[in-house]
Amino acid sequence: YNEGGGGxxxxxxxxxxxxxxxxxxxxxxxxxVVTMIDAVAGNWLQTEIDNQESGVLAxxxxxxxxxxxxxxxxxxxxxxxxxxxxxxxxxxxxxxxxYLSYTAALDERLMRPSLVIPVMADTVTKDSNTAxxxxxxxxxxxxxxxxxxxxxxxxxxxxxGVRDEDCPTWDHCITVTVDCHNRSxxxxxxxxxxxxxxxxxxxxxKRRSGRWLTDITPFxxxxxxxxxxxxxxxxxxxxxxxxx
Numbered sequence: 001y002n003e004g005g006g007g008x009x010x011x012x013x014x015x016x017x018x019x020x021x022x023x024x025x026x027x028x029x030x031x032x033v034v035t036m037i038d039a040v041a042g043n044w045l046q047t048e049i050d051n052q053e054s055g056v057l058a059x060x061x062x063x064x065x066x067x068x069x070x071x072x073x074x075x076x077x078x079x080x081x082x083x084x085x086x087x088x089x090x091x092x093x094x095x096x097x098x099y100l101s102y103t104a105a106l107d108e109r110l111m112r113p114s115l116v117i118p119v120m121a122d123t124v125t126k127d128s129n130t131a132x133x134x135x136x137x138x139x140x141x142x143x144x145x146x147x148x149x150x151x152x153x154x155x156x157x158x159x160x161g162v163r164d165e166d167c168p169t170w171d172h173c174i175t176v177t178v179d180c181h182n183r184s185x186x187x188x189x190x191x192x193x194x195x196x197x198x199x200x201x202x203x204x205x206k207r208r209s210g211r212w213l214t215d216i217t218p219f220x221x222x223x224x225x226x227x228x229x230x231x232x233x234x235x236x237x238x239x240x241x242x243x244x
Contacts, residue, residue: 007033007061011042033061072096075104081164084206109213115148119231122158122241131233131242137180139226151220153199157210158241167206172236174201176244178222180229198222203235 012018021036037045049057070093072080082096117135125131155176159167176199198219204210223229233242 007035007059009042009045009059010034010036011045012036012038014039035061070096072100074100075107081208083164103211106211106213110154114152115144119244120233121243123233123243124239125233125235125242126239127237128234131235133231135229135231137223137226137229140224145224149217150215151217153212153214153216154244155199155201155212155214156243157203157235158243159208160239160241161208164206164208167208168203168238168240169206170203170237171205172203172238173234174199174203174236175234176200177232178229179232180223180225180227196222198231203238203240 010021016039018036018038021034045057049055070082070085072082072093074080080100082093083099085092117137119135120131120133123131123133153176155174157174161167175197177194177196178198179196199212199214199216201210201212201214231244233244235242
């Protein structure tokens with residue numbers, strides 16, 4: 001390893017298995033790309049270097065992602081994508097498994113008896129634009145308030161195309177607000193939020209869908225009085241389809 005080098009190739013001894021190289025913490029890291037190859041590849045590499053008049057051979061470190069390289073089977077037996085495999089390791093697949101377990105549990109929760117109030121379905125929002133819907137709500141009766149002790153918000157986010165790679169990158173803050181015209185009072189704004197904010201989330205990174213079911217019972221007074229209620233959703237960068 002020469003000072004100022006951009007990478008290092010380690011050649012393993014003959015008949016020895018390849019091992020993981022690199023530091024386990026940033027404190028001990030070299031700050032360069034390091035890889036290990038077997039003895040056969042090492043001999044070929046040395047021959048190529050010797051054949052160069054300059055004695056220098058250019059080596060490119062990269063990983064090419066291919067559609068369909070990984071897939072998963074969910075709890076219903078359907079094929080699912082597993083997201084962007086920026087680093088194709090078992091940890092990434094483990095996270096994909098955790099997400100599929102989450103969606104299976106979410107589907108069970110959505111099957112419970114409930115009073116459903118649709119707000120919007122596949123409404124398009126792009127970049128800084130806002131998805132909006134106006135809903136006429138009847139005031140909640142004392143009987144309803146006694147029957148339903150919990151209010152939850154189901155929110156889903158979809159994107160264009162047919163694959164995860166078609167979806168926007170980066171993670172942007174999602175906000176859902178509601179303003180009912182005849183509401184008698186508004187709460188005070190909190191740092192980073194407003195008095196009409198009902199829910200907040202984060203866009204999924206290179207994933208075709210995001211689905212949330214969140215207990216928002218503390219915010220139920222925002223809609224208890226009913227009337228004409230304006231719902232607004234902001235998603236940040238990219239084009240998304242919003243349902244709630």
